[in-house]
Amino acid sequence: MITEVPKTIIVTGGASGIGYAFCEHLAELGHRIVIADLRGADESAGKLRSAGHKAIGVTADVVSETDVAAMADAAQQEFGGIDGLVNNAGLFTTLALKPFDQITNQEWMRVMEVNTLGPFNCAKAVLPALRRSGRGRLVNIASTVPIKGAPNMAHYVASKGAVIAFTRSLARELAKDKITVNAIAPGFTLSDGVLQSDLQNRIGDNARTTGRCIQRDQVPADLVSALAYLVGDGASFVTGQTLAVDGGGVFL
Template sequence: MARLQDKIIIITGGARGIGAAFCKAVAAEGAVVIVSDVRDGAGTVKAIEAEGGRAIFIHSDVANSKSVNDLINDVVKRYGRIDALVNNAAIFANLQRQNFFEIGEQEWDDVMAVNVRGPFLLCKAVAPVMMKQKAGKIINIASGTVFKGQTGITHYVTSKGAIVALTRCVARELGDYNINVNAIAPGLTMSEGVLSNPQMTGAGANATLNTRALKREQQPEDLTGTLVFLCSSDSDFMTGHTMVVDGGSVMR
């Protein structure tokens, strides 16, 4: 039997890039995938169904509490439970590198709204469902930049540092309900969005690559094995941790 057979898994930001790779990977393991995004996720659903998998798209804005609550309620109404939540949606690929003192307040707030408030709202909304079930997996997506103090994207790095902290706190609070809360911290990954931003490729990408023990570009598929592990029963006695997956740039 597949490792995630018949599990109901929500993945935010699933319309493209890393999120789409996550959706396809858990579907291949037998899960029913809820592709959630502010973009149209129909393409991801179509790709999954073409391989014999099961998926639906539900439009949702993670920074909006009503939209988040509607998403959770819709999934519970359709399937009766939620086995895993993957908080992947984030603002990153379209950011322009700049000094921290050049970042405008609105841009700062926009990043925090999606990257921090979003996962907080989703954890808050899904917690009662999983607490009632006495089971569940929450996987947050942090970033290896947190452990480097990466320059040029201070608002993004700060938001992902908050995700590491959120993961630890929520894991403590939900442990008594048999709910696992962990995070993945990717390195710079050649997703669609990153490839479309010249500041994220070229010399900057080469500099990142040269810090790795495994000297190649990271692809979205490099993260899927870790995600499947954290969604599966293989990680049942692991919680509050952040797993860095970046080819050996950060070693902790």
């Protein structure tokens, strides 16, 4: 149990994968969790409640302004406010890997829509509540791929570079409201989506462990303590940062 006052935290894409690992860990620390996802949000929130935690699920597409407004309303109705947003929903695990000149305009725009418009929409929807909180936390889930310049996924790499830039810009805008804005950059992680789409075999050993100080596969559990720190009261003087959690693959 944490010693600080628990927060109400929305995690987008929280029904499965890295997002669910985040939700479970934050719930175990005593935070109130709102899982927002295209599918499976109610079931995953139900699992948390069965374990004695405070959680609700909201079906929401982060691309839809209407959906994310309803997400923010549901969180405030259930828990009386919102203290944190984790922009975790993203298109990655289902992407076909291909040279950049074979990526269609539609594929490019779709990745940008979910991975950059989504976090923008969600941040706007929760902003009034985060301001009222007086200790707001916004954490964007980026990636190490824009640092490494990973090949064969240029749309995804560009989208996550944008997430890091967005994080820095919002940090400057929102500090006056006592809202911190940071990013976590995971390395290649064996999430549910990765395993279901066999991405770990499609992407090759190069992305999995080459260049990592710690020579093993990364799993969602490797990421959760970094998020707990960034949403915690102890991180109130940390903003605009991107924390790489990747076994020492890149040094920022």
